[in-house]
Amino acid sequence: MEGLRTAAAIRDVNTRYHDVAAAGYDVKWGIDFGEVGQAQVIGKMRKLLGPDLHRGFARSLEVGAGTGYFTLNLLRAGVLREAVCTDISPGMLAACNANARRLALSVETTVADAETLPFADGNFDLVLGHAVLHHLPDPTRALSEFRRVLRPGGRIAFAGEPSRLGDRIAAVPKRGAGAAAPLWRRLIGARPVSGVNGGGDGAGGGGHDLEPFVDVHAFTAPELAGHARAAGLADVRVRGEELTANWFGWFNRGLEASADPDDVPMLWRRYAFHGYLLLQRVDERLLESRLPPAIFYNLLLTGRRG
Numbered sequence: 428m429e430g431l432r433t434a435a436a437i438r439d440v441n442t443r444y445h446d447v448a449a450a451g452y453d454v455k456w457g458i459d460f461g462e463v464g465q466a467q468v469i470g471k472m473r474k475l476l477g478p479d480l481h482r483g484f485a486r487s488l489e490v491g492a493g494t495g496y497f498t499l500n501l502l503r504a505g506v507l508r509e510a511v512c513t514d515i516s517p518g519m520l521a522a523c524n525a526n527a528r529r530l531a532l533s534v535e536t537t538v539a540d541a542e543t544l545p546f547a548d549g550n551f552d553l554v555l556g557h558a559v560l561h562h563l564p565d566p567t568r569a570l571s572e573f574r575r576v577l578r579p580g581g582r583i584a585f586a587g588e589p590s591r592l593g594d595r596i597a598a599v600p601k602r603g604a605g606a607a608a609p610l611w612r613r614l615i616g617a618r619p620v621s622g623v624n625g626g627g628d629g630a631g632g633g634g635h636d637l638e639p640f641v642d643v644h645a646f647t648a649p650e651l652a653g654h655a656r657a658a659g660l661a662d663v664r665v666r667g668e669e670l671t672a673n674w675f676g677w678f679n680r681g682l683e684a685s686a687d688p689d690d691v692p693m694l695w696r697r698y699a700f701h702g703y704l705l706l707q708r709v710d711e712r713l714l715e716s717r718l719p720p721a722i723f724y725n726l727l728l729t730g731r732r733g
């Protein structure tokens with residue numbers, strides 16, 4: 428798809444889509460700034476940064492920070508001290524500022540395209556991001572910018588990038604949910620969501636016609652590592668995470684998206700949530716060190732400015 432659209436069109440569609448999505452984003456994706464959210468974010472950063480995580484980072488930059496999921500949780504956990512959040516969507520950064528105010532956290536926010544950052548060279552100890560690289564027209568160019576703004580020895584840490592094979596495998600539970608949704612709704616006594624009769628992916632907050640156009644890439648592990656090496660980063664490593672948790676999550680998300688949200692029982696939501704957390708632990712403890720990164724749904728990328 429990326430070959431068919433210009434970089435400007437990709438940036439434009441991402442800005443407009445995320446500006447609309449911002450208001451309902453945290454609810455749609457279950458973004459949490461309490462204990463659960465913090466544990467999720469710390470878990471991913473530990474996989475990326477190892478012992479460096481506990482030494483902390485004096486000055487960090489998050490690109491595509493959205494409503495602040497990673498940076499605000501890391502500030503709360505004391506991993507980051509001075510934090511800057513950037514995003515191409517002013518609406519997302521407005522939501523990030525509102526979250527920071529509510530949590531009494533101090534964060535600097537700047538609207539910026541990841542490929543042209545308005546910062547001097549060598550400004551940050553850590554450049555991080557979650558679920559952002561796959562939205563960028565030119566990931567190598569963006570990673571070169573991240574390298575430029577890092578001080579020598581500084582780290583990059585990116586999580587939540589869709590793997591190409593993992594993405595294809597996830598289509599199976601998504602399709603399965605579409606087929607099972609009418610029966611599931613009958614069992615729990617839920618009405619179909621208005622305008623949908625069993626399918627969709629829960630585009631609830633700001634789900635509009637731009638959604639299919641915001642994702643540009645799904646990476647293989649060598650491709651993702653290749654972008655980072657081509658950008659001049661050293662010690663590049665890619666690993667995979669979430670396999671069974673993702674199948675379970677996509678299946679349940681597909682079912683839930685087909686029903687009127689008011690009709691989905693709390694007991695079901697608890698089962699879906701705790702089941703997901705349990706399978707995440709199974710993936711982490713049993714599968715992630717044994718299976719190749721390509722088969723997992725999410726890729727994690729780390730590297731260093733030499």
Ligand SMILES: C[S@@+](CC[C@H](N)C(=O)[O-])C[C@H]1O[C@@H](n2cnc3c(N)ncnc32)[C@H](O)[C@@H]1O
Binds near residue numbers: 441445491495556
């Ligand atoms: C899937 S959201 C993830 C948001 C946040 N990192 C999180 O995990 O909740 C992707 C974010 O990337 C931002 N984005 C998309 N294209 C961008 C670009 N070219 N430069 C900077 N940010 C971009 C979007 O506006 C959006 O906030």
